[in-house]
Amino acid sequence: MKLRVLIVDDDPSVLQPFAAAVDAAPDMQVVGQAGTLAGGLHLLRNTRPDVLLVDLGLPDGDGTTLIAEAARALPDCEAMVVTVFGDESHVLAAIEAGATGYLLKDATPAEIVEQLRVLKAGGSPISAVIARQMLRRSAAWAQAQRNAASTTTDSDTTLSPREREVLELCAKGYSYEEIAPLLQVSRHTVTTFVKRIYRKLQVHSRTEAVYEARRMGLLRD
Structure with missing residues (x-):
């Protein structure tokens, strides 16, 4: 046909x-x-x-x-x-x-x-001409995605000095109630730091946070 x-x-x-x-x-x-x-x-x-x-x-x-x-x-x-x-x-x-x-x-x-x-x-x-234009656009998009991923990774795995202090005390077995007076902050503030740590390390518990931080070299043994 x-x-x-x-x-x-x-x-x-x-x-x-x-x-x-x-x-x-x-x-x-x-x-x-x-x-x-x-x-x-x-x-x-x-x-x-x-x-x-x-x-x-x-x-x-x-x-x-x-x-x-x-x-x-x-x-x-x-x-x-x-x-x-x-x-x-x-x-x-x-x-x-x-x-x-x-x-x-x-x-x-x-x-x-x-x-x-x-x-x-x-x-x-x-x-x-159109193919070259689309390839350039795709390459620019891919580079932007890589840059975004790199930025996200860097920001997500970098703990602030105070977050490191909280994590180090958690690793030593201190409770949130014990950490608060040591850092001269409220228990609520300690909890906020812990939530940030969990989010950055993509974990859901204290044990996982300590393990992941040590694996990544963010926490001393």
Whole structure:
């Protein structure tokens, strides 16, 4: 069976060559062409294509609306963006709406046909410029996550001088009532320090706190 393609683009100089190239392919056929969002929505419902080839900048709305409708109404329909917009906000909006391919309009009609085959075979065609941009964004996100994890680890395992004093007294067997006058604080304050220690060491008892602190080198034997 031929791949049924719906093309939505408001630029005839783009729409017509793409449609001609798709129709010329032996394994594809154009089931509809539209230059507006409204026209695209109408054809989407009536032609039920296998692939939606869509621009983002339509005169009466955003192509992501059409992509989202295709994802909702036709789960098996693949959506590939062909647009002049290569910035991060447009790319992410299209992907979030359900696009599985994203090409810039410098692609030739022949390249579009080939990438449609890749898309339907399970691939995700994406222009090299967009791929590099997304890789950089992913790398920046990963680095931010590593930095956040490192900061959290450092802050969570660093005991304050007073917390160390409380933990050392706990390790020697002193009760909270005995620790309070030694440090000249209330029992409630001692309990607060203990809760902080438990949270930082990720433990739930005095024995675990002492063991974990010694293991981490935070407490002298």
